[in-house]
Amino acid sequence: MVVLAAVVVAVAALVVAVQFAPGSQQAANTAALTSTAPSPSSAGAPSSAGAPPASSAVPTQPNVPKASEFDAWASRTSQWLDIPLRAMTGYAEATVTLGKEQPGCHLSWITLAAVGKVTSDHGRAQGDHLDPSGTLAKPLGTVEVRDFYNRVVSTANASGPMQLSPAIWAKWQRSASGGKPDPQNVDDAALTTGRALCADGRDLSKDWWNAVSSLQTAPLFLHRTLATTNVYGTVGQGSQAPNPAVLSAVDFAIDQIGLPYVWGGNGTGDADPGFDCSGLTTAAYSSAGVKLMRTADTQFRSVPHVDAPQLGDLIFYGEPATKIHHVGLYIGNQQMIDAPQTGQAVQVHPYRKPGDDYAGAGRPTA
Numbered sequence: 001m002v003v004l005a006a007v008v009v010a011v012a013a014l015v016v017a018v019q020f021a022p023g024s025q026q027a028a029n030t031a032a033l034t035s036t037a038p039s040p041s042s043a044g045a046p047s048s049a050g051a052p053p054a055s056s057a058v059p060t061q062p063n064v065p066k067a068s069e070f071d072a073w074a075s076r077t078s079q080w081l082d083i084p085l086r087a088m089t090g091y092a093e094a095t096v097t098l099g100k101e102q103p104g105c106h107l108s109w110i111t112l113a114a115v116g117k118v119t120s121d122h123g124r125a126q127g128d129h130l131d132p133s134g135t136l137a138k139p140l141g142t143v144e145v146r147d148f149y150n151r152v153v154s155t156a157n158a159s160g161p162m163q164l165s166p167a168i169w170a171k172w173q174r175s176a177s178g179g180k181p182d183p184q185n186v187d188d189a190a191l192t193t194g195r196a197l198c199a200d201g202r203d204l205s206k207d208w209w210n211a212v213s214s215l216q217t218a219p220l221f222l223h224r225t226l227a228t229t230n231v232y233g234t235v236g237q238g239s240q241a242p243n244p245a246v247l248s249a250v251d252f253a254i255d256q257i258g259l260p261y262v263w264g265g266n267g268t269g270d271a272d273p274g275f276d277c278s279g280l281t282t283a284a285y286s287s288a289g290v291k292l293m294r295t296a297d298t299q300f301r302s303v304p305h306v307d308a309p310q311l312g313d314l315i316f317y318g319e320p321a322t323k324i325h326h327v328g329l330y331i332g333n334q335q336m337i338d339a340p341q342t343g344q345a346v347q348v349h350p351y352r353k354p355g356d357d358y359a360g361a362g363r364p365t366a
Contacts, residue, residue, distance in 0.1 A: 093187065126143065148258055224257050227335075243312065296318070315351045
């Protein structure tokens with residue numbers, strides 16, 4: 001049984017640990033502030049028992065800029081994150097609208113954009129695209145998603161660029177333009193998604209996980225949305241464009257969330273379905289055209305070291321003088337993606353905890 005445990009992700013003022021066992025639907029839908037993550041001595045990865053202090057874990061989520069700066073900001077940010085400009089505009093305008101109507105919700109564009117990315121690749125699933133009005137060129141039905149066990153985990157009868165369920169659409173639908181709401185229009189879908197997230201007086205700076213869970217409970221959706229939100233927040237707060245190879249490697253790693261740890265695994269499928277820690281980092285950077293050594297120890301000794309990790313840096317554990325035994329991929333906001341140990345899945349959690357054997361960070365693209 002593969003357990004996706006030890007997921008602690010800070011989004012706004014939220015620090016959440018999530019544990020689930022794919023073999024149990026009840027466990028799969030359980031979010032708790034406890035974890036069964038391995039200790040550093042057993043697997044090298046920091047466990048999530050005990051959330052990181054808020055001062056180091058809570059990011060300042062980037063806001064939509066004022067009107068005079070909006071066009072330049074939207075164009076720049078959409079290019080940096082490979083978000084179609086028309087989708088970026090829809091996410092941002094929905095955030096502005098709800099920021100005025102429900103300021104206590106603290107909704108950020110990065111949450112809407114992460115949902116759009118994970119569900120339909122911003123409307124590009126199945127070769128589709130948004131037209132100038134923000135409507136999909138071809139109506140998009142349910143984008144089927146299957147987990148490692150080949151079970152369908154996408155929402156039945158979901159549709160549109162945000163893959164909203166019929167129930168959510170019926171309850172929270174709203175047109176951004178004042179006309180008839182259209183689930184295939186990104187402006188309407190983003191605004192409806194935001195209304196669902198902010199429902200019942202939720203404050204996303206305190207209740208982000210439960211808000212996003214109200215859209216879909218599938219673990220793959222939740223975990224990938226958490227990771228994508230972290231990445232979008234990290235890039236969105238930056239003053240320079242991210243390195244394309246770094247962003248490609250990180251995107252690859254997010255897509256592997258939920259696959260099992262397999263000692264010596266390279267994730268090629270069939271008899272090689274998952275990854276070990278260095279297999280994941282090697283494959284992630286290989287997808288971006290960057291060659292890494294195969295083991296955590298050889299990666300540590302072959303990449304330039306850095307004092308403070310940045311997006312895409314390698315995070316190492318062990319004894320530098322003798323043996324490095326674990327590596328993860330930094331995604332910002334004190335978080336990393338890694339393949340921890342047998343019985344656990346590729347996952348997201350803090351890269352530091354008291355008593356860990358953190359050995360430092362390295363930058364493959366330096």
